[in-house]
Ligand SMILES: Nc1ncnc2c1ncn2[C@@H]1O[C@H](COP(=O)(O)OP(=O)(O)O)[C@@H](O)[C@H]1O
């Protein structure tokens with residue numbers, strides 16, 4: 001085998017690099033299986049490179065892409081794809097199945113605190129990894145403040161051995177504020193500069209740019225395996241509402257939004273990341289009688305892709321409420337919370 005290929009296999013088997021050294025990475029090592037391991041199963045180095053160029057860096061990543069999509073990668077054909085898929089099956093559990101007890105014991109899901117104990121309780125512990133949590137609500141209800149609070153709490157250790165990690169923040173509404181992060185860090189007695197250093201932020205200028213940024217995120221997550229724990233997109237929808245207009249463009253918009261959500265889903269599961277997105281609302285004139293005249297935008301695409309949907313609301317007395325809107329495992333309760341200089345907090 002060529003030296004380059006041997007080097008790649010060696011790299012794939014060695015510890016993933018980590019500059020920040022946040023937390024114990026041992027568990028993360030078994031979470032990722034580098035795509036270069038395919039070289040040991042007869043897949044050519046050129047084809048491994050083709051997969052990497054398409055943003056597929058792990059064995060799980062291959063399994064999450066359907067053959068039809070893989071055919072779109074230049075240089076791959078049906079025969080090669082079959083070989084790649086077969087190799088991945090050999091490298092993962094037998095036929096991809098495992099006992100529920102194993103699943104339970106390998107469970108590496110962690111939860112990030114919202115900053116409010118009651119809010120965390122509503123979420124059975126907080127914002128979960130390997131899932132997409134969506135919050136929506138009218139302007140000023142606290143979506144961005146919650147995003148900022150999570151940027152800080154994600155860096156702190158938590159229950160079940162969670163050691164904290166770095167954050168990626170994609171800002172689409174120009175509301176990312178370092179001074180808010182400093183105030184929140186101060187509340188938790190953390191050094192402001194260190195907190196800011198552990199957050200990678202990018203401004204997305206269009207919906208297409210937002211998607212391109214996510215593709216680079218995949219590369220970053222792979223390079224620094226286990227270091228990043230939280231990915232925020234605040235908001236997921238703003239550019240889509242501007243870039244696509246009217247009924248005619250709706251199908252196209254939803255298709256693009258679907259692609260973006262699929263990418264987020266893949267990121268959350270492949271790299272055990274908590275994905276947190278914010279969403280806007282629109283008036284629902286069909287629902288006026290039930291007194292619920294506001295619904296999240298993004299239609300079925302967002303509804304199906306988000307694992308857990310939370311609505312935030314500010315009433316006339318400035319009381320803020322968080323309510324579980326849709327979740328596969330949370331009861332549909334609601335809690336009061338407040339926003340302080342130190343971020344999201346409990347009401348006294
Ligand atoms: N330093 C602060 N202290 C207390 N409340 C704040 C502070 N900064 C912002 N807020 C509150 O947060 C609200 C804005 O919330 P934000 O999360 O930006 O809304 P959105 O849901 O539109 O993203 C403001 O109306 C204000 O009441």
Ligand SMILES: [Mg+2]
Pocket residue numbers: 143144145173175234
């Ligand atoms: Mg906002």
